[in-house]
Amino acid sequence: MDELKQEEDAIRKEITALPDAKRKEYYRLEDKRIKDPDTYAVLNYFFLAGLHHFYLGNELKGILNAMAMLIGIILFGMFGWVLILIVLIIELPQLFRSQTIVQAHNNKVMRETLNEVKFGRSQ
Template structure:
C-alpha cells in the first residue's frame, strides 16, 4: 500500500482525497466501475472490526486485520517479553512495556474509524489506478 496512514492528518484532507477518488471512479466506464466496486468489496475493511480486535486482544492482532505483519510481530514480541518479565520476577520491565504498549494502542483504538478510512482510501486508490492503467487507449477515427 503506497499511502501512509497518519493519525495527525486533518479530516478535511482525507475527505477531499475520498471525494477526488469518487469523481475519478465515476469517470470510469460502466464495466470498469462494476469491476472496481466488485474488487473493492473484497478489499476494504470495517473500522468496527479493527476497533474490536484492538480492544479485546493484546499483542497487536488488529494489525493483522490490515495486513501490517511487521507491527503485529513487534507488538507480540513486546507482549511476550512483558509476560516473561512478570513470570521471571522482573516486574518493572514488564510494567514499562505494558504501559508503552497501551500508550501506543489507545490512540489507535480511539482513531480506529480514521485509520481504517485512510487504509480503505489507499486500497481503493491503488485499485482505481490498476483499472485505469489497464484501460485501452481511445482510438478515434478521423
Template structure:
C-alpha cells in the first residue's frame, strides 16, 4: 500500500477489478459480492476513527491489531514518562505524531487501498473455488 499512488490510479485499478468480476460466471459473481459486502470497510468510518481517537484505534478497524498494540503501548509509556518527568517521552510522542500525520490526511485513500487489496483477495479465492 503506497500513499504515493494517486486516486486516479487507484480508481483505474478498481475499475479493472470490476470488469474482471463482471466477467465471472453468475454463481461466482454472487459469491464475490456476498463476501465483499461482509468484509469491506467504510472509508468514512476509518477517517472518523483516525481523526477523533488517540492511540491508533483506527488500526483495529482494518484488522491491524499488532500495529494498534504497538502504537497504544508507546503512547501509554510516553504519557507515563511525561508524568514522571522524563523528557525523552516527548521524543516518542513526536515520533508517533510524525508517523500518524500521513495516515490522518490520507485516511480515505488508505481505507480504499485496503478495500481494493481485500477485493483482489476475495476475487482470487472465488475464482479458484
C-alpha cells in the first residue's frame, strides 16, 4: 500500500505543477472517473455476483463472475455448490484487499487523466 500511496503522491505533484486551466480540467475529469473503495467493498460483500468488477470497468470479469454464480445457483443440488464455493474463494480475498485494489485502479485512472490533460485526447 505504501508503494501505491507514493505513486499517488508523485501523480499529485505533477497535477499541482499544471497550469491553472489544465489543473481545473484535470479535476473535472478525475471527479467523474475516480472510484470509492467502500462502494467496491460493499458491492463485493453483498453481491458476490461480480458487480464490483463492473464498478471498476472490468466487464469481462464481471460477466464471468455473474455467470458462474448464476450457474452455481441453478445447479446447486448437483455440483453448483462447488462452483459457488470456488467463486467465494476467489472473491473473498478481494473484499479484504478492496482499498489496495481501488487505489491501484485510481492511480491508473489518475495517470491516464493526467496524460490526457497534458498531451491532449490523442494519448
